[in-house]
Amino acid sequence: MPAVNRLPSGRRSGALGALALAGALLAVAPVAQAAPAAPSSGPSSGPAAAGSPTALPTPTGDGAKNICKRLPSTDGHLTNALNRLNGNATVAGSVARLEQRVANAKAAGHTEVETYLNGRLTARKALVxxxxxxxxxxKSVATWCATHGKGTGK
Known part of the structure; x- marks a missing residue:
């Protein structure tokens, strides 16, 4: 072997060691993934506990205060979404624009695209x-908030 292609013996040993370690980790990884997770015996039982969701306490109320506080922004979001959906064919996301796309697909003879767009159109009309x-x-929640003195946000 020519001398230019050889690593010094220390670097060669290190490279072989790293390669052996990587191979050993790859050989063990499928076994670790296939093994069923053991039930946890405490709050910190290793990697299995890290991936499991944390249990939340049972709610004691209905969140009325926060719902009343967010009323103006929630109403604004709903109004904006309905304005967009009810817009004309020049408004991105409107029902009319999607209907036009369905008509264009039908006129072009693209039956698969027409079927796909019709499914989206059905869902969008239901969303309205x-x-x-x-x-x-x-609106009825806003009335409730006003009568119970919860306020209606900022």
């Missing part, structure tokens, strides 16, 4: 109804 219902519910 859901948001209107939430907006109506929010």
């Amino acid at each position: 109804g859901t948001l209107k219902s939430r907006q109506d519910d929010l």
